[in-house]
Amino acid sequence: MTSASTATSAVTAEDFREILAQTKAFVRDAxxxxxREIAEQNKMPDEIVRQAKAMGLFGYAIPQEWGGLGLDLAQDVELAMELGYTTLALRSLFGTNNGIAGQVLVGFGTEDQKSRWLEHIASGAVVASFALTESGAGSDPAALRTTAARSGEDWIINGEKRFITNAPVADLFVVFARTRPADEDGAGISVFLVPADTPGVEVGPKDRKMGQEGAWTAEVYFRDVRVGADALVGGNEDIGYRAAMTSLARGRVHIAALAVGTAQRALDESVTYAATATQGGTPIGRFQLVQAHLADMQTGVMAGRALVRDAARAWVAGEDRRVAPSVAKLFCTEMAGRVADSAVQVHGGTGYMRDVAVERIYRDVRLLRLYEGTSEIQRLIIGGGLIRNAERAAR
Incomplete structure (x- = not known):
């Protein structure tokens, strides 16, 4: 089995430089x-979607043997920092294919499941959606209430999911459901592959969100949804919780990198504005208090970039796949919020106007501190991990 935790990148440094350069040009030129059009229409233009598919962006983190580009996490974060430079709706197009949904299959799927789905996911022919979050079970997956019960050789799934990215356009839902109460053997959570056209699957209307226009989320309902035994990921009822935690931890490093890219954009917009906007005939960038804002923003961006790269390196090396991802996600998403706030302040009243990039960024980045584990959850993971490490060392 090719595992998300053991697969190494087959992409050479030279090839990756070309991939990164093409992605940067695509983001900034296309x-x-x-x-503004994406925000107003709440939709990614079809030609941008087609171009992203042609570039392999729907499968950049899927192993090459399954039709992807095969980037490891250290390369993934470099790409994410470029993708974060524009509307986060772009990354949402293919984020779940490469990340929290696709990596469940890469790391835990059977060979038959990988053969059936991964090439289609990597090409963008299939949009995979990660159906974990529920009302009352967001940052704590162990509390989920969606159930899957045996019916002969099949499974019957019942429950509701919310805030599910790409649900309105999903072809495949990676669904987490409880198959038994938690016990000494595990959390009792399994994960199933449910095609969107399966009878009993219903997607609600698109959510109306504070920001990230063009990135669609919705509630998903599963009402007596029958799937075969081959839908159980890994063919094992006890894989679900570990698959969720592993996929989310890897995704946290990616989200941290995305936050760095967005913060860099806010900084660049602010520097340009400060160098050209005037107050009393003097560019505002010459005022020391404006320079102080820019200095703090630059410091945060550079610190975040270094932290993301270190966390990704530790993940690839197998040194730290729990604490470091949470550290990176906590710091970088909180940093992006501070940078976005400072960017609006540097722009003054202009920064509060729609159609100004930093106004959009201010709204977009607020979500980064919430999904894939809130900042509060990251603090619990970090603090608890440090204590457990110390206790083990003391034995």
């Missing part, structure tokens, strides 16, 4: 000029 997407940035259309950010």
């Amino acid at each position: 997407v940035v000029p259309r950010e």
Whole structure:
């Protein structure tokens, strides 16, 4: 089995430089000029979707043997920092294919499941959606109430999921459900592959969100949804909780990198504005208090970039796949919020106007501190991990 935790990158440094350069050009030349259109229409233009598929972006983190580019996490974060430079709706197009949904299959699927789905996910022919979050079971997956019960050789799934990214356009739901009460053997959570056209699957209307226009989320309902035994990921009822935690931890490093890219954009917009906008005939960038804002922003961006790269390196090396991802996600998403706030302040009243990039960024980045584990959950993971490490060392 090829595992997300053991697979090594087959992409050479030279090839990756070309991938990164093409992605940077795509983001800045094709997407940035259309950010206002994307926000107003709440939709990613079809030609941008087609171009992303042609570039392999729907499968950049899927192993090459399954049709992807095969980037490891250290390369993934470099790409994410470029993707974060524009509307986060771009990354949402293919984020779940490469990340929390696709990695469940890469790391835990059977060979038959991988053969059936991964090439289609990597090409963008299939949009995979990660159906974990529920009302009352967001940052704590162990509390989920969606159930899966045996019916002969099949499974019957019942429950509701919320805030599910790409649900309105999903072809495949990676669904987490409780198959038994938690006990000494585990959390009792399994994960199933449920095609979106399966009878009993219903997707609600698109959510109306504070920001990230063009990135669609919705509630998903499972009412007596019958799936075969081959839908159980890994063919094992006890894989679900570990699959969720592993996928989310890896995704946290990616989200941290995305936050760095967005913060860099807010900083760049602010520096340009400060160098050209005037107050009393003097560029505002010459005022020391404006320079102080810019200095703090630059410091946060550089610190975040270094932290993301270190966390990704530790993940690839197998040194730290729990505490470091949470540290990176906590710091970088909180940093992006502070940088976005400072960016609006540097722009003054202009920064509060729609159609100004930093106004959109201010709204977009607020979500980064919530999904894939809130900042509060990251603090619990970090603090608890440090204590457990110390206790083990003391034995």
